[in-house]
Amino acid sequence: MEIVEVGPRDGLQNEKRVLPTATKIEYVSRAIAAGLRRLEVVAFARPDRVPQMADAEDVLRGVPRPAGVRYVALVLNGRGLDRILALDPAVRPHEINYVVVATDEFARRNQGMDTMASLDAFRTVAARAAEAGLGVTLTVAAAFGCPFTGEVEADRVRDVIANAGPMTELCLADTIGVGVPAQVTELTAAAREAAPGVPLRAHFHNTRNTGYANAITAARLGFAALDASLGGIGGCPFAPAATGNIATEDLAYLLNRSGLPTGVAVPEAAEVGEWIGTELGLAEVPAQLGRAGDFPAGVGG
């Protein structure tokens, strides 16, 4: 089971303390050392709106490039892709993750256009990215609920996906952490109907303590990848009350112990989670493995 480490992007972007580029590069290197192989390391967003991501190009230039490691960059519009294509091909990300929000109200606040207009923009960007050899993930944000308009119906998510056009991967995101496993099952059926054969990825926040139950449900339903952040840090700057991602070390504990090996070493990942929390000046990270200790290795700890 693949864990996509989104800490360097989703974990950081909501944090007030802007980390130096060198610290971000160390963060990525430490994540790789803990066993992560696919990492969402930057977003191409407006620096005035997401200051933490202003050095996206420098981060991509600085991160190590070992064989087997793939980098993802989050993109919100064509200008984000322009910035990627302006980079030397050797330091580009391997994939883009393009966000379309499931509800019009949240879409307008996030990207200045409604969902269908943002799908039009996605199709253009996706075609250009594919031509440049980049993988293309479509993330449907707020698929499990919207902070402004409440419930999101599965039919709406199905319509959004059906209008998206070609993609390499489809990611269902519970941006504000309201979803439950029954919704995972329902939205998975909708996604498979609207985009048959497209590999699925999921993005859960643990805002209401349902994130790990949703994650194991997605894993059992055959999702190829799950997003998580070391330490469980993160949120969304434009979604009220959105708290941390599910934590990489806790998710790896859950999956490894469930017979779904992730390649992530739990104690090492927990150390990185504690380290990034310290770098961000957090008193404590949401991840629990760093405090509780691995099991059975951590017996008595």
Place this chain on the structure above:
Amino acid sequence: MEIVEVGPRDGLQNEKRVLPTATKIEYVSRAIAAGLRRLEVVAFARPDRVPQMADAEDVLRGVPRPAGVRYVALVLNGRGLDRILALDPAVRPHEINYVVVATDEFARRNQGMDTMASLDAFRTVAARAAEAGLGVTLTVAAAFGCPFTGEVEADRVRDVIANAGPMTELCLADTIGVGVPAQVTELTAAAREAAPGVPLRAHFHNTRNTGYANAITAARLGFAALDASLGGIGGCPFAPAATGNIATEDLAYLLNRSGLPTGVAVPEAAEVGEWIGTELGLAEVPAQLGRAGDFPAGVGG
């Protein structure tokens, strides 16, 4: 789906600050007002080992007795039952919850005898309690893992249950919060083989962020009751690194939103969770609903 509120017992017993009896009674009353109907309110343990429970008789004398509300008392040995039977029948608990630990090492540390000896003691106490008209739950503690000896095999849990004799209910407890859903499935099969037809209850801690995933798994497997504590407070004084129970308000959110209504009002339960945290002097409770807000009612919150 029934939630058993164990905060007044398991939530409090590990807390250093001993609450006045009147506060404990208010705690129970507030829990009932939030919709809880079955509450584990005291333990009959040695006051020198569990000072928080020294006033068990006074708590039972003081709590309200509305129709439909049932009280449970945790019991570790025959002396605990003696104390219950010494009470006026009008203020006795409706049920006892007798703990037997799955591993010998932990059993000896907890009750001074190995598991099989403690099953002998259980059979005697269960017969006396049933004769006095009390419901009898057997809780198999550390069924998902032991803090001293590590992994616990499903075969061991099956043997423990098969040797227990008659009971009203069987509770599988992940005392130190190491379990994953696959273990819930495996142990459920073992329990049903060893005690066919006995209603099942589960007790999860969220020490490694797997508690809610385990709880929804148990609910889907047909468990009749799930333990939780308002605010997610609690632990076990004799289990190293054991942290809080799963939180009543967060579990109620998960179950209510999954089409498994609990009768618990999430916002009211979250208020009680925050209140008991304040009474205990905690900076923050582990429960998340109090901070995140209900959904969709809490949209934007």
